Amino acid sequence: IPHSRTTRCSCIQIYDRPVNPKSLKKLEMIPASVFCPQVEIIATMKINGERRCLNPESKNVKNILKAISKERSKRSQRNQRKA
Amino acid sequence: IPHSRTTRCSCIQIYDRPVNPKSLKKLEMIPASVFCPQVEIIATMKINGERRCLNPESKNVKNILKAISKERSKRSQRNQRKA
Numbered sequence: 001i002p003h004s005r006t007t008r009c010s011c012i013q014i015y016d017r018p019v020n021p022k023s024l025k026k027l028e029m030i031p032a033s034v035f036c037p038q039v040e041i042i043a044t045m046k047i048n049g050e051r052r053c054l055n056p057e058s059k060n061v062k063n064i065l066k067a068i069s070k071e072r073s074k075r076s077q078r079n080q081r082k083a
Numbered sequence: 084i085p086h087s088r089t090t091r092c093s094c095i096q097i098y099d100r101p102v103n104p105k106s107l108k109k110l111e112m113i114p115a116s117v118f119c120p121q122v123e124i125i126a127t128m129k130i131n132g133e134r135r136c137l138n139p140e141s142k143n144v145k146n147i148l149k150a151i152s153k154e155r156s157k158r159s160q161r162n163q164r165k166a
Contacts, residue, residue, distance in 0.1 A: 020123060027112040031104065031151050039151055056152070068114050068122055069139070 009036035012054035018060040019043055019052065021067040092119035101141040101143045102126055102135065109147035 010030065026044040030036070041054045041061055054061050093113065109127040113119070124137045124144055135142050 016111075024114055025116075027114075029110040029112070029148075029151050031107055031110075032094065033108075065112075067154075068112050069145070076137070 011040045014051040062065045093125045097138045098135035104147045
């Protein structure tokens with residue numbers, strides 16, 4: 001039986017408009033695997049928990065990752081100043 | 084009633100040892116919010132779906148994010164060559 005061409009990707013449609021990092025409840029990154037040959041990035045929005053597949057190649061996603069990482073160091077610096 | 088000090092963070096314990104990006108099934112990034120004052124990064128492992136909280140400040144996490152992003156562009160370059 002030839003290897004089945006169907007993949008089990010979670011994302012069928014990509015939401016191509018920019019997403020505001022502040023509107024995000026959660027971001028899921030799913031590395032490429034035997035089940036799905038491409039990386040998938042799924043955003044869960046704060047409003048009604050809507051899930052959107054984002055384009056891993058887009059600048060918007062890179063900025064979102066940076067914003068979340070920056071937010072992380074900002075908070076820990078503030079905590080250090082308090083300690 | 085004074086503002087409750089209890090937060091609803093998902094992560095109680097941080098897994099501090101390095102994680103191999105290839106052993107990851109999924110990575111969840113949860114931005115800081117009113118429920119939890121710090122960013123949380125939760126890795127779901129391929130083996131038995133174990134979930135681990137990673138240290139958002141650690142170099143390992145930064146490398147994991149880079150590895151997944153790099154993997155993304157590697158795949159799309161290969162697809163472009165085929166097209």
